[in-house]
Amino acid sequence: MAVVLRAVVFEAEVVGEAAAFSSGLAEWLGGGGRVSVKLRAERPSKLGFLMQKLPSALAAVAWEPRFRVPRVVGQRYCRYHEGFGERVEYCVKPASAKGGYCREHARSWKALYELCSQGVDAACEEAAGSAPPEEFAVYALDFG
Structure with a gap:
């Protein structure tokens, strides 16, 4: 399994x-x-x-995870x-598309939102056009 x-x-x-x-x-x-x-x-x-x-x-x-990983599949x-x-x-x-999404979800609002937060302007425009009343939240990681 x-x-x-x-x-x-x-x-x-x-x-x-x-x-x-x-x-x-x-x-x-x-x-x-x-x-x-x-x-x-x-x-x-x-x-x-x-x-x-x-x-x-x-x-x-x-x-409380304790894992034994006998084999990692790529x-x-x-x-x-x-x-x-x-x-x-x-x-x-x-996953087959940029950002780790499958083909079906590559243009989903979540995928577009993530691309927008990474600075892809076209994704921002598409996300805003597909869900105008939505609020955007941008997540950024700082590894210090």
Whole structure:
């Protein structure tokens, strides 16, 4: 039986917050309205794993994990997921597109959102056009 381990942040501490308002991004995207930006910097305080037993889409929390890995298969699986808490379900298809998504989810809002946060302008435009009322949250990692 194949098992996929997925690293996740369970808890984070807030280390800073800031807010700003502008019309620049909305004008650039053709919306014309004001845009509010809220910055919340968090530091992971509790990391853990989710275990997904293929072919099931359901991933379960591995509390107090102790793993013995006899063999590592080089296959990467799609990062697309739905749900949160105890009911997180991941796609079980192999990753084939940039960013670690399968072909089906490569143009999903989550994939576009992630590409946008990495500075891909075309993905920002497509994400804004496909889900205009959505709020964007950008995650950045600082390895210090």
